[in-house]
Amino acid sequence: MSVLELHQVSRWYGNVVAVNGISMTVGPGVTGLLGPNGAGKSTVIHMMGGFLAPSSGGVTLDGARIWKNPDVYRHIGLVPERESAYDFLTGWQFTLAMAKLHKLPQPGAAAQRALALVEMEPAKDRVIGTYSKGMKQRIKMASALVHDPPVLLLDEPFNGMDPRQRLQLMDLIRRMAAEGRTVLFSSHILEEVERLASHIEVMVAGRHAASGDFRAIRRLMTDRPHVFIVRSADDRRLASAIIADGSARSVQLSEGGLRVEAVDFRRFTWLLPQLAHKENVRLWEVSPADESLESVFSYLVAS
CATH class of the missing domain: 3.30.70.100 (Alpha-Beta Plaits)
Structure with a gap:
């Protein structure tokens, strides 16, 4: 059971404050990180994933500092919002490369399992540059799952997906959570969060606006x-x-x-x-x- 914690975390770029004094705890199950575009959701996710240093405060996984701690990468799977796959590789080559980077004992079997989880086996031998936006999202998901991490960080994972792909990914996220994994996904669409997450963290303009049970916060929004x-x-x-x-x-x-x-x-x-x-x-x-x-x-x- 993995727990991510942010302690008074801020991140600024020059004179621009992207995230200001955020504290939150993310445990097993599905947590929705909700906020409008530009709220700082991606910055928070990248700090949780260890790919961005906090300007102040700290980010930990099960009490261990994440920044400059390569060991935590074995426990975290990250799906960034931006395209992060190489268009000249096939889906199979890209996923296999991720498995080898993690130094898995059986990289081929791990890549095959990850592709099956996201239902990309039929298209695995196609070049990623020919994939639709939704397919690229799924191949990124495969690369994040290849090492079977207990923590998943998904930044706007449903962008560009058609209705069938969205339902498939929602089912996969629910299964991952039911297995005891810690899943955090960001969205600016209220309905996506409502369908998946019982707990949400709300961000606005780099600030932590609300935290707790989705129904209670939804009631605040309605009332x-x-x-x-x-x-x-x-x-x-x-x-x-x-x-x-x-x-x-x-x-x-x-x-x-x-x-x-x-x-x-x-x-x-x-x-x-x-x-x-x-x-x-x-x-x-x-x-x-x-x-x-x-x-x-x-x-x-x-x-």
């Missing part, structure tokens, strides 16, 4: 104030009804419709159709105006 754009047959009448009910923090009337900041998301979505019906006002459009991940995570940071 935050939401902004809706509402268009109807009589915006003024509907605005008056919303204000009188007290279910909104603010209601603004403009030519484009109503801009409503709802205090209670669930109550507002349940109440609005009833108010419209009661006032005999036809609803034309109800759309969220603040559903970007940046707005959701910024709310978590401020909470």
